[in-house]
Amino acid sequence: MSMRAQPIDDGNDNPVSARAPFFVSLFNPLGRRLAAAGLMGPNALLTVRGRKSGVLRTTPVAFVEKDGRRWVIATFGDVNWARNLRAAGEATITIKRRKEPVHAIELSHEDAARFFREELRAYVARLPVGGLVLRLLGATDILTDPEGAARRRPVFELRPR
DSSP: OOOSOEEEOOSSSSOOEEEOOHHHHHHHHHHHHHHHTTOSSSEEEEEEEOTTTOOEEEEEEEEEEETTEEEEEOTTSBOHHHHHHHHHOEEEEEETTEEEEEEEEEOOHHHHHHIIIIIIHHHHHHSTTHHHHHHHTTOTHHHHOHHHHHHHSOEEEEEEO
C-alpha cells in the first residue's frame, strides 16, 4: 500500500496526471473542517468550479504565504483540483473562515523550481514539523530535487480577484 500519489505518465513535459493516495479522500472531510477553523497549519481551503461538472468543489490544499504573495501547491501531482484550477483560472481561498476570491496563475516549470528552491525551502525550515510533513506526504523531492518536483507538482500563484 503506497502513500504516494499514483502518477499517470503522459509522455510530455507537462505535469503528469495523478491520483492522491487513498487516505486523502478519507481525511478530506475532517481536513476541510480543520482548515476552515485555521487548525491545519499552513493549509487552506480551495473552492474551484469543476471543469466538467461545473460543480463547486472544496479541498484542503498546501498554502504558502510570504511577503504578501500566496501560492498553492499540488503536493500529490496534477490531481483534479489542480486541473480544475487550471481550467477555471479563478477560485475562492478560505483561511481561518475568511473567504477571498482569487485569480490563479500557474507557474512554469522553471518558475516552480525557483519557487521550491528560493521560497519554499526557507518557508518549510521555519515550520516546526515542515520536513516531517513533506516526508509523510512523499514530497521530499520538493526540497531535494526542485527541478524534478516542478515537473510533477503544479504550483499556482494566487492574486486577489
